[in-house]
Amino acid sequence: MIKKKICMLGAFAVGKTSLVRRFVDSIFSERYQTTVGVKIDKKSMEIDGRRIDLIIWDLNGEDEFQSVRTSYLRGSSGCIYVVDGTRSSTVETAGSLYGKTTAAIGRVPAVLVLNKQDLHQQWEVGDRLLAPVRQMADAVFYTSARTGQGVERAFSKLAVMMMENSGQ
């Protein structure tokens, strides 16, 4: 069986936790994020007939009050960066998190998720703003935690990239 640890990173309240809530097996309360700084969920999927378990470390949102513990990033095979499409500042946070992660564990397959697609009217994040962060991700997805749009595809893409990366 293949197991991969992935980290979900993003600014505070970008909807990381909501994004996975409908798709994962979870036994821990969301309180852990505010206490220990991480909550661990699991998502099983099948890629080319092989089962892969994604162990998702849903790290606490980065803001001026709390920052991501880089020790949690160790051993990660991939990352999902989440940006709130209605708040341009979250793009910047994603960029800084990317820098931090790469410094800590090196370059790993990464997916950029532009969340809150359902709030398109309030959309702030334009192509120009996104250009630098598009560079860091291997794929970009528009998602909505509310409708579930794009979430599966984002995880699948990351899984495939991680498998390719390790030659599995």
Added chain:
Amino acid sequence: MAGGMDSNPEDSREAFGLLRQLLLKPEIEKLAEISRRLDDPEVRAAEVGQILAAALRRQAAVDDRLCLALRPLIEKTLYNSVRKNPRALVDIIFPVMGPALRKSVSAAIMGMIQSLNQMANHCLTIRGIKWRLEAWKSGKPFSAVVLAHTLLFRVEQVFLIHAESGLVLQHVAAEGVSGKDPDLVSGMFTAIQDFVKDALGSGSELIDTLRLGNQRSIWLEQGRYAILAAVIRGTPPMDLRHDIQDCLDRIEAVRGQALAAFDGDTAPFENLDAELRGLLQFQARPETGRRTWLLPAAIATLVTLAALALGLNRYQENRTWQRLLERLRSQPGIIVTRAAREDGRYLVEGLRDPLAPDPESIKSACRAAKLPVDWRWKAYWTMDRPFVLKRAELLLKPPPSVRLLLEGGILSARGYASHSWIVRARRLASVLPGLAGYNDGQVVDQDLVAFQKAVQRLESKAIYFVKGGIDLDPGQEPNLDDVASIVRTLQGFDFPDRPGLNIAVIGHTDVSGTEKFNLALSRLRAEKVVSLLAARGLEAGLFNPLGLGPAGTGSESQALWRSVTFGVR
């Protein structure tokens, strides 16, 4: 050619040598060179030295024969070396042994502290007090009792975790244990480790124990690549810690490369299942869950109730027993000398007057009929007044016309009785115990009275004769019959304490005639009556005929004239 060689052997040997030189010169030179190298130890040593390492390596890769061959040599060398200079070996192994010893010693001290802590924890709890009582009763040291109770544990789950990613490489759980998703649990272990390390800045040191309440703990051992985590219920011994360490060491030794290269594929670790299951130990009784107290509690309750019932029963039985003893002790005619409870039965020993009431009836009377009592009585005669009287009544058997009384130790009889009873009673009373004397002065001897009445009747009788002769007056026959009848009556009395019956038959005359004649006549008349009575079937020997002569002249005496009267002695 064969013929040629025969003709000149010398020539042909030379020719053959020449031919050999021509044909094999390089080989011959090479052989000479080889021979020189083989003969020269210096050269050979240098050459073997060049290939020795490669040869050893190659042979070691093929099989174990080289190892087996070298082992005795190396052992012997080491042995000699240590004997010669132990210091050298100490220097060699210290870097390896030092940390190992430190780790071992610190683990032992930790173990000791742990048991001391347990002892301290249990000192003041109710359980602790119970255990103290147990120690006191059994004579064991308190620490031994604490250990006996606390060294019950069960390893419920074992996780082999990839240290860097926190991913589960292998997970085993004990029978009946259903844990949460091991991947998530393991991830959280790792996260918490990281969190604590970051928070305390403890560098590479690992949390080795997580405790959940009193009953659950997680023991963690970190190796170079992997973490072994054991979820334990109860309090395990420190030996378990060593087992976990050893297990992890073995895994890292065998799977070090796979662990270093781990990239999410857990397949290489799947067959570690048996190795990890070795850690699913338990000691004494596995804890079966929260309800385990139900059965012991139920048993304890039953035992308590039974004990209470038994106690109540014993209490009641004891009270009955005491009541019975009191009754027995207050009973005249019974003296209890020993009362005891032996082998579940009761025993009463003592003296009992045969006239005292039956002890079994006393037992029933004080509601102790069910009490199992064995009696051991010895007979005795009590001097109590009612007993003496009753005993006298039983022995003397007085007729209904006689009443017995006991006053001041003297037994008195009153009433009417036969002569034989009076005589017998007098004899028996003299031997009756508890009597100061016997008085039957107020018992009327009915036989004697009747006898005396008959005597009176006989003595009032007179048989009359004709004047001057020994012939009976006419009509005296019935009178004589009466006399015979009375004599027969008298004969019917038997007074053993009195002389035999003897009846005086006394003849009388009137005053006429001479004295001498009258005496003879009166005697003849008496003899005549005796012979007449004998003729009526009476024994002549009973009678004593006497002649008294003339009976005087007074009016009473005149009635006796010419008669025969009777007297009884």
